[in-house]
Amino acid sequence: MADKSASADQTAAAGAxxxxxxxxxxxxxxxxxRSAAAPQDGPAITEAxxxxxxxxxxxxxxxxxxxxxxxxxxxIEARNREAGVNERRPFGRPGQPLGRSxxxxxxxxxxxxxxxxxxxxxxxxxxxxxIILVVVSLFLAVGLNPAVxxxxxxxxSRRLAVAVVFLGVLLVFVGFGFAIVPPLTNEIxxxxxxxxxxxxxxxxxxxxxxxDQRYQLLSKLQNTVTNANFGTQxxxxxxxxxxxxxxxxxSALTVLILTLYxxxxxxxxxxxxxxxxxxxxxxxxxxxxxxxLGRIGGYVAGTVTVATIAGTTAFCxxxxxDIPFALPLALIVGLTxxxxxxxxxxxxxxxxIVAFFTGTGTGIAAIIFFxxxxxxxxxxxxxxxxxxxxxxxxxxxxxxxxxxGTLLGIVGALxxxxxxxxxxxxxxxxxxxxxxxx
Numbered sequence: 001m002a003d004k005s006a007s008a009d010q011t012a013a014a015g016a017x018x019x020x021x022x023x024x025x026x027x028x029x030x031x032x033x034r035s036a037a038a039p040q041d042g043p044a045i046t047e048a049x050x051x052x053x054x055x056x057x058x059x060x061x062x063x064x065x066x067x068x069x070x071x072x073x074x075x076i077e078a079r080n081r082e083a084g085v086n087e088r089r090p091f092g093r094p095g096q097p098l099g100r101s102x103x104x105x106x107x108x109x110x111x112x113x114x115x116x117x118x119x120x121x122x123x124x125x126x127x128x129x130x131i132i133l134v135v136v137s138l139f140l141a142v143g144l145n146p147a148v149x150x151x152x153x154x155x156x157s158r159r160l161a162v163a164v165v166f167l168g169v170l171l172v173f174v175g176f177g178f179a180i181v182p183p184l185t186n187e188i189x190x191x192x193x194x195x196x197x198x199x200x201x202x203x204x205x206x207x208x209x210x211x212d213q214r215y216q217l218l219s220k221l222q223n224t225v226t227n228a229n230f231g232t233q234x235x236x237x238x239x240x241x242x243x244x245x246x247x248x249x250x251s252a253l254t255v256l257i258l259t260l261y262x263x264x265x266x267x268x269x270x271x272x273x274x275x276x277x278x279x280x281x282x283x284x285x286x287x288x289x290x291x292x293l294g295r296i297g298g299y300v301a302g303t304v305t306v307a308t309i310a311g312t313t314a315f316c317x318x319x320x321x322d323i324p325f326a327l328p329l330a331l332i333v334g335l336t337x338x339x340x341x342x343x344x345x346x347x348x349x350x351x352x353i354v355a356f357f358t359g360t361g362t363g364i365a366a367i368i369f370f371x372x373x374x375x376x377x378x379x380x381x382x383x384x385x386x387x388x389x390x391x392x393x394x395x396x397x398x399x400x401x402x403x404x405g406t407l408l409g410i411v412g413a414l415x416x417x418x419x420x421x422x423x424x425x426x427x428x429x430x431x432x433x434x435x436x437x438x
Contacts, residue, residue, distance in 0.1 A: 132408065132411055133251060133254050133258065134258060135415065136411060136414075137254075137255050137258030137261075137262055138258075138262050139296065139300075139415060139418070140259045140300070141258075141259050141262035141263040142262075142266070142293050142296045142297055142300075143296060143297050143299070143300025143301070144165050144166075144169070144263055144300070145266055145293065145297055146294070146297040146298070147161075147165045148161040148162055148165050148263065149161075151165070158264075159264070162260070162263050162264050165263070166259075166260050166263065169256075173256075176331055176335070179327050179328050179331050180328045180331060180332075183328050184328070270286075270289065270290075270293070273289070274289060288425065288426065288429060288430075291425060292421075292422040292425060292426075295389065295390050295418060295421045295425065296418040296421070296422070298388070298389035298390060299386070299417060299418045299421065300418075301389065302388070302389035303338055305385055306377065306381060306382055306385055307335070307337035307338055308334065309377075309381060310333055310334055310344065310347070310373075310377065311331060312330070312334075313373060314329065314333040314334075314347070314351065314373075315327060315330030317366075318330060318351070321358075321366070323351075323354060323355050323358055323362060324354070324358065325354070329350070329351050329354060332347055332350055333347035333348070333351060334347075335347075336350075338414065339410055339413060339414070340405075340413045340414070340416070341398065341401050341402075341405075344370075344374050344377065345374070348366075348374065351366060352370065386417075390417060390418065390420075391421065391424075392424055396420050396424065397420065399420075400416040400417055401413050401417060403416060404416025404419070
């Protein structure tokens, strides 16, 4: 019996050691300890010879019995917690913002750019007249600036120099008005006084009577004058002419005021625009800008010189030929000489017409004189003056004048040549050196 007890104790100790080795921590009795090699799901044979049947594992639920998963589109709170957002978003998490390359953003931005450009063009078109006045005033200020600087070099302050130059310009305009307006007024008054005499002379002319009998010219003229709407049409015409005259005077006064302002503040305006250039290139930009302004001033001075020569020469011829209104006609020739290419022809045509009223021989002499003078001016005077002033090739001058006249009329033709000179300077001093070093 003692041997049997010792054998039982050894068997129990071995079973406990085996249980500790396999890491089994269950509360099952020692007699029912499972073997380490026994499968987990099948029956296990104990050391005592008994069979330990494991409890049956619960069967997995079928697909039909599984609970429905939460809808990710409606589980708002869970998605907010995952995104770290504490607030409730009833319409879901916001998407990614539209990038610059998105078609909608690109198209919308392009449409806004086109609309802004169109509005800018409309604004410039509406303010075209004002812009032209400003440009002309600035052009005149730049052209008069060399005279102001010449006075400054004689130890005169800029304010006094500007006042002297502007007073000289006003005297020129006033002198032109006194030379043109009184003779023109006298001639209009004389024409009105002699109008009945002219009508009687026309009626007494055999050729006029023949044309009147054939085409009833006088009767049509009488019907037009006696028409009820003739007075209204005449008044409208007079009002239209008055508007044009008042508009011209207002534009001239505006140009004079703006010219005085620009002439007085031209150094400050230059410095402001020069400071818009990078500091490393500011000195070069200032040198080029001063050269461009100098050429514009030289062009204005050269044009004034050519116009003065033309007007003086025309006055001498008109005075010698005893053509009436010699001084006003000479001033008209000098004024039209400012218009490039066609100005001299316009002035010569007007003077020649007046000369033909004086006599046929006088008219022919006027034609011969102006043809000879224009050849001298076109081949000698103007090339010499303009070469020293703007240094532009004659072909470039003609092309620039044609383009400027097409775009802005007389004002464009006046501004075209100095603009061409500025562009030629920039091309020669900036563009070509870069191309040579490229």
